[in-house]
Structures are given as C-alpha cells and as structure tokens.
Amino acid sequence: MQQRMRTAALLVSGAALGFGLTFGVGVLAQREAPAVSAEALPIEELRTFTDIYARIKADYVESVDDKTLLTHAIRGMLSGLDPHSTYLDAEEFKELQAGTTGTFGGLGIEVGMEDGFIKVIAPIDDTPAQRAGLQSGDLIIRLDDKPVQGMSLNDAVKLMRGEPDTTIKLTVVRKGQEKPLEFTLKRAVIRVKSVKTRVLEPGYGYVRVTQFQSQTAEQLVQAIETLQAEAGGKYKGLVLDLRNNPGGVLQASVGVADAFLEGGLVVYTDGRVKDSQLRYSAHSGDVLDGAPMVVLVNGGSASASEIVAGALQDHRRALIMGAKTFGKGSVQSIQELQNGGAVKLTTSRYYTPSGRSIQAEGIVPDIVLPQIKVDKVETEDGRVKEADLSGHLDNPNGKPAKVEEKKGAEPANGEDGKPLAQSDYALFEALNMLKGMVILGKK
Numbered sequence: 001m002q003q004r005m006r007t008a009a010l011l012v013s014g015a016a017l018g019f020g021l022t023f024g025v026g027v028l029a030q031r032e033a034p035a036v037s038a039e040a041l042p043i044e045e046l047r048t049f050t051d052i053y054a055r056i057k058a059d060y061v062e063s064v065d066d067k068t069l070l071t072h073a074i075r076g077m078l079s080g081l082d083p084h085s086t087y088l089d090a091e092e093f094k095e096l097q098a099g100t101t102g103t104f105g106g107l108g109i110e111v112g113m114e115d116g117f118i119k120v121i122a123p124i125d126d127t128p129a130q131r132a133g134l135q136s137g138d139l140i141i142r143l144d145d146k147p148v149q150g151m152s153l154n155d156a157v158k159l160m161r162g163e164p165d166t167t168i169k170l171t172v173v174r175k176g177q178e179k180p181l182e183f184t185l186k187r188a189v190i191r192v193k194s195v196k197t198r199v200l201e202p203g204y205g206y207v208r209v210t211q212f213q214s215q216t217a218e219q220l221v222q223a224i225e226t227l228q229a230e231a232g233g234k235y236k237g238l239v240l241d242l243r244n245n246p247g248g249v250l251q252a253s254v255g256v257a258d259a260f261l262e263g264g265l266v267v268y269t270d271g272r273v274k275d276s277q278l279r280y281s282a283h284s285g286d287v288l289d290g291a292p293m294v295v296l297v298n299g300g301s302a303s304a305s306e307i308v309a310g311a312l313q314d315h316r317r318a319l320i321m322g323a324k325t326f327g328k329g330s331v332q333s334i335q336e337l338q339n340g341g342a343v344k345l346t347t348s349r350y351y352t353p354s355g356r357s358i359q360a361e362g363i364v365p366d367i368v369l370p371q372i373k374v375d376k377v378e379t380e381d382g383r384v385k386e387a388d389l390s391g392h393l394d395n396p397n398g399k400p401a402k403v404e405e406k407k408g409a410e411p412a413n414g415e416d417g418k419p420l421a422q423s424d425y426a427l428f429e430a431l432n433m434l435k436g437m438v439i440l441g442k443k
Helices: 043-059 064-080 091-099 128-133 151-158 214-228 249-260 304-314 425-440
Strands: 005-011 028-032 084-086 104-108 109-114 115-124 139-143 166-174 181-186 188-191 195-201 204-209 236-240 264-270 278-282 293-297 321-324 331-335 342-351
Touching: 043 064, 064 084, 064 342, 091 293, 091 331, 104 293, 109 151, 115 128, 115 249, 128 181, 128 321, 139 151, 151 249, 204 214, 204 304, 204 425, 214 249, 236 304, 236 425, 249 278, 249 304, 293 425, 321 425
Parallel strands: 204 236, 236 293, 293 321
Antiparallel strands: 005 028, 005 331, 084 342, 104 188, 109 115, 115 139, 139 166, 166 181, 195 204, 264 278, 264 342, 331 342
C-alpha cells in the first residue's frame, strides 16, 4: 500500500462545535500512515461491503455517485467508534485550522451527540448561544423545522453554520422543563477572548478561562501579573473559573496548570502507539507564589479544563468547587490526508498525576455546590444591637472609638452591578472560601 504522510495534532476539545469547528490544534508532528498487508485484510467483510455498495448503485431509488457513497462510508466508520472521531473534508479541515486563531463564524456553542440528538456541552462566553440562554446539558431536537434525530453531527453542524446576521431557530429539551424551549439565534462572527480577569475585592483576583487556545497559558500569566502589579504586589488569593469551558489544546491546559505548580507531573496520555504515550510535567515557578486558589468547575467543564482541575487537585494546590465535570478523558489527533481533508481520531486516554482516568467519570469537586439562584440580598444593618438597649452595661475597656470601615470591606458585586451572591452564587461561595483559606493561612 502506498505510504502517505500525514500531520497529527493533539486535541482535547469537548466535541465538534455548533459553529462547525473542533477547537484547537496542538503541536504538529509528521507520521507515516501504517501499511496494511494483504493477509490482514478482512476479506469476508469487504465482500459484504462491496455487495451492499453494488446493491445501492443498482437499486437505490436515486442515483448516487461513488464519491458520495464512499464519503458516507468513511464518516460512518469513524462515527461508529466514539462520539469524537470523525472525518473532515477539505473545507471542514480549513475551518478547524481557522478555529485556533479564536475567530470564526456561527453560534458559539460546543456540542456532541447523545441518543441521536445534539447535546450542548457548553455555550461560549459572549456569543449568540450564551446570550440566548442555552445551557450545558440542553438537547437540541430541531434546527429550524428539521428534526435532528437521524442526522450526523457534521450535517447538523453545517445547518447551524451560516452567514453572519442570519437567524436559526433551535428547539431544545431541557431537564426540569415540561415543554421544549425555542431559541432564535442570530449567527455572528465569533471572537473568543480566552482569558478574562477582574478584581473581586482588594487582594482577591478572578481569572476566567473560556477556552484553551495556543496562547492561553501566556495570556493567563500576563493577566495575573498585571493584576498583582495593580494591587501593589502579591495577591492574597485567586479564583480560577473553568465553568462551561469545553476544552481546546492539550499543551495550553498543561501550560495553565504549570503556571501554578512548582513541579511534578501534570498529565500523561496512554494509547496503543508510542506517539500517544506522553508525559507532561510542570516547571519550577508559581505565578501566585503559593497564594491560595479556588477553582470553579461545572458540568460544562470538559477535557482540557479537567486536565487543569485534576492536576491542581492531585497536587493539593487548589480547592475545587462546583459541580462534577463533563468527563471527557480522551485525546484526539488530527491527521492530515492527501485529499486536503483530515481524520480526527481518538488515539489515547489522559490521566491525572495520581493515575485517575476521567473518561465518563469527570472530576468530583472537593466541595459540591448546589445550583442556587439568590433573588434578593438583605443586610442586617437595621437590626437592634446590645448598645441600642436602654440601660445596657458599659464596656469595661472604656468607650470604644468609632470603627472606620476598612477600605474594600464592602461586599463584592458581580459584573452586572448586583451583589455577588445574587449575580453569581458559586463565585460568591468561592470568594468566601478563599477568604477563609487566607485567614487560616492555608495553601
């Protein structure tokens, strides 16, 4: 068999994105396609294949060209392996490569297949899907007026793609809702900002990683150093938010975990071929210099997010809070083909430093947070205190001086200006936990 050169790239993204891309391309490596001997060919199965092929060509109600039939056969062969292996034609492969820049068109939604329907893994921040209110775990059953069941993931993805400013209606089944929900989304050019930061309270920083792109680790370190410089030095603690982060480039997740570790194993992968047996370790140097960390995760935290959370949990470097993660513990390699297309093939599983496989299990947080929405936040400022009671005993230390409010003592607010407990309950709890760790001097 003719030897073919192909390009491989490690991916740990959640699944094909609803805008038609699989996110992220890692380090590229050249490999030769393995040769298959004539003795190894399954002759009987190939006879069955050619028999069915001939029957379709002869008897199917409409004429079908050879290229279409063989493309369907290739797609079916890969999709039958697992939800993440697939064939990419030349156009789809170009779109995947464009996705590594963080700019693309569509809805901004990471999806996979479940029971014949399209399952939302996570909506991406600041995209039509997120603004419309789509949530992790939603099942898309219709695209405009077309039922999704029976479609391939690639076909559904193509329907969700389109020109910017055009609309598409998604019919969604959501757990806890009696009737399907309908969302009308306007397609847009998606520009993903991988790292976002802000100050929660003086000395307490917040960093959100929305997806793992090739430059994410460098952007994260630079953002934290900027926060620390603005604070006048070392930070007391940091909340790292990985909620609804569907994954991305393996090397980027390693770089993010490395930023907070002084050394040790971050993740290792294991597969059948030698190229898929890899180990990644951290270098000395913690960007926070040992300051406490809390990492927020949920069911939309997948793949690369789970690598980071698992490494920081195993090394006891951070406290993991939130909900159990998605549970995607496999790595896909993108292998370029001679026709300009590519095959995305699951080639290995990844393991946390302690040897845990997260595949179909996920990361269980150290502290599980229920999904709570706070409608109103009330203070106790109006309550009667002992000093207000008539005839109260004097303080033996004398009349206390008027206590001035400390700078920054006001409760943190969310980005919408509402109290943090009301705006983002999980982040509110993470900040409180971080304060407790600081008070107790815990790393």
